[in-house]
Amino acid sequence: MTTTPFVRDQWYVAAYGYEVGRELFSRTVCGEPVLLWRTEAGEVTGMSDRCVHRRFPLSQKPSHLVGDQVVCGYHGFTYGADGACVNVPGQRRIPRTARLTSYPVVEQDSFVWVWIGDRELADEKLIPRAPWLDQPGYTTVSGMEPLAARHGLLVDNLLDLSHETYLHGGYIGTPEVAETPITTEVDEQAGIVRVSRHMEDAVCPPFYAESTGITGRITRWQDIEYHAPCLYLLHSRIAPVGTPPPDADGGDPDAFHVEVVYAITPETENSTHDFWAVARDFALGDEKVSGFLHDNNRTVVLQDVVALDVLEKAVAAERDGYQELSINIDTGGLAARRILKRLAEEAAR
Amino acid sequence: MTTTPFVRDQWYVAAYGYEVGRELFSRTVCGEPVLLWRTEAGEVTGMSDRCVHRRFPLSQKPSHLVGDQVVCGYHGFTYGADGACVNVPGQRRIPRTARLTSYPVVEQDSFVWVWIGDRELADEKLIPRAPWLDQPGYTTVSGMEPLAARHGLLVDNLLDLSHETYLHGGYIGTPEVAETPITTEVDEQAGIVRVSRHMEDAVCPPFYAESTGITGRITRWQDIEYHAPCLYLLHSRIAPVGTPPPDADGGDPDAFHVEVVYAITPETENSTHDFWAVARDFALGDEKVSGFLHDNNRTVVLQDVVALDVLEKAVAAERDGYQELSINIDTGGLAARRILKRLAEEAAR
């Protein structure tokens, strides 16, 4: 497997809004170090995390914020929230080119999205939505785990949930996940892959049994929507066997709904920010359920992290031309690879 | 010194038999990750340690054995002892090509030998023997130390024992080792190098004094047989000065014999599995002697490991075209390099 190239001219999740405040914060996205901070008015602003002078990282102490200006900790070059340099040492004249690349930033659905690529093309309306993450009627737990593996391995992982049975047995996996065939729909144009697996009569895994209180067998639906390159949504519906299906206008009062959201943000060619969030429409104020889902989902994510970090080493050491074998369960993952490749090529033109 | 290339189409020691049981066990040989396990009937079986699907290492938890089948811990691909896939998730049909590379394996002389290369050429009769290691009349201690150095540096090391005087002084080295000239015989065709050093009147080093009980000076013979690429035998004969030589039919009742055996197995281009064993024909049931020889020889091996790890870093950092200087003591080592080069070229054809 060759490295999946970065797809530029795209929105990526760089952080949760709660990670960005009045401390200088840096996160590398698609190989670009992005400095994030919140102005005194509360707006998140993003700019290159390298001083134009001698490339000192502006996130590195003793660099610091003074009001809405960033002061470089090496020689004191000072920048406004738009990236323009406003002060340099030893002289009055500020070179016209003294300006940090600034990044289009949108804070939405609890995420801080940044645009990587040609800023003329940055259109907020292209950002895919995950509204449950900060919407009344849902309670969300979330986190981010650093992954020492290329992002393509995480895309593979999430688009083929048959691995839940084996890698996440005892948490979210039961025999039915691996046994039940999937249906896959690909919208090549929009760059969306949909993979569905509807288990009509399945064991309820601990993740759902503990959080919902269901004790018997369940109908379990997994409806994946992957919006390449970054956003992954898993609409999970859990209901005791015999619960009526959703009605014509979408009402589904007797089922439990969990929206599992991942943002898959490449850091470097061989590392990835693995953002995860779990939103539920039940037990909204129940701290115990929140704590359980946070810890249980984080454990599951870390099982993936261990596996994918191992895979990255295997991939990095393998000979050129190594051949994988794909089967039906891989239909979604292969479509995702194809779309990522096309998007990367289009952006590179 | 350029990297000595791997010699393929050869038998290599992958493990001691006692390392392989009903837990999945992995060892990389010549860059190939080999999964080893013992069937319920007790046979050692070897196959590629990469699932054919998404290359997950089968030695990695939660992969596991069920009877005589290996279940991949990522998506549940399941393999029989011959490497054939017998189960895949989400479908009945198993692709015809779903088969792990299986490795010819022979368990002999306490070692697990695997064939690296074209399996059509694997001939058990080509495996060199070290019968003392599990033969009545001998007691053996053994171990394996990982070496962060290319295997060629260990071949050099073992074929020139003059280093015992300096690197292993106080253990197995005495002044006579470095001072006494060697005789070298090379069987280019068979790929065997023989280096002999017969010290007729030498100090008895602690390694032999403690284990044999000899207190005075000794006749000490070192007869090396290196069977390229993997097996190294040092026939060591120790006897008080004045002991008659072996008689015509090989009888040598008044001398002590120690068979020091190394298996030199390349792991990667820059790392090596350094298997070592010491078999003796005296004090057979004496645990104290066994403990002493184990600890003392392991100390000696670790002195080599430290030195060769340092050498590897020196080699890796040196400029191209660096020239070594060789003298008489290097005759065996240079012959070994020549044979390894020829074998590598022949296998690459």
Add this chain to the structure above:
Amino acid sequence: MTTTPFVRDQWYVAAYGYEVGRELFSRTVCGEPVLLWRTEAGEVTGMSDRCVHRRFPLSQKPSHLVGDQVVCGYHGFTYGADGACVNVPGQRRIPRTARLTSYPVVEQDSFVWVWIGDRELADEKLIPRAPWLDQPGYTTVSGMEPLAARHGLLVDNLLDLSHETYLHGGYIGTPEVAETPITTEVDEQAGIVRVSRHMEDAVCPPFYAESTGITGRITRWQDIEYHAPCLYLLHSRIAPVGTPPPDADGGDPDAFHVEVVYAITPETENSTHDFWAVARDFALGDEKVSGFLHDNNRTVVLQDVVALDVLEKAVAAERDGYQELSINIDTGGLAARRILKRLAEEAAR
């Protein structure tokens, strides 16, 4: 920024004299491992730290000195102080080519200087001087900090002291350093860059206030002389505001003088030996002042080390063709880069 190449055919500081004694001592200079030791007569001698036989580092135990001979710890090759081999194992004849590269060495101004390059060109008179470091009338504190950054980043750092205000605020930096313009003189032929900043009325930073006892504002002169490639001198003059300037013949009895000396010695392409020394002409016998200046200057050097180690990683990860922006304060640093480039090219001819 491309890697500044090593400048060969030059003198470099390899060590302080006090680091070299009767223990084998190794330091890599411009990628060459140099073995340093002191003969029984007290002379420092320098030779390649690689045995001619199998490149074992002679600084590595159990290699050792016997009188004025070095014995290799691997096979016992033995060398005199001139690098000639005098003993090899197993034979009487010593190959004519068995000789370690020896390095011209001069011990001067407390430093051990070694010549890297064509030894025919080694001229002691080319070594720049820093006489204060072991001269009556001065007391010196010194040290060396390893830098995981290319030497060019340290040259940049030291030639632009405006960074004191930001990186070393609270130690040696005050606002006036960054605000006061510099004058730069370049002697291209001699390879010397001079950068001066005379602050006539400035805050006295703790480094000077504590050591001199001055409580009010000061006249502070910084006169840099960089002798490419290795030696950096900062003549620092501190005097209470109103003190008369030096008289015509250089007398300056009412001012305090601190000679800050750095030797910038490339270890590898991406690491540097950062030697630093602080000589003063006041409080000569005051241990408390010595302790304060040692600890305070070391803290300042370590602030640079942290910053430059971060910069090295930024440089190593950046795309080709990355553009810095330079302003007036960089005049000296850019001149230094130009001279280093020319010297490297001349030596490579």
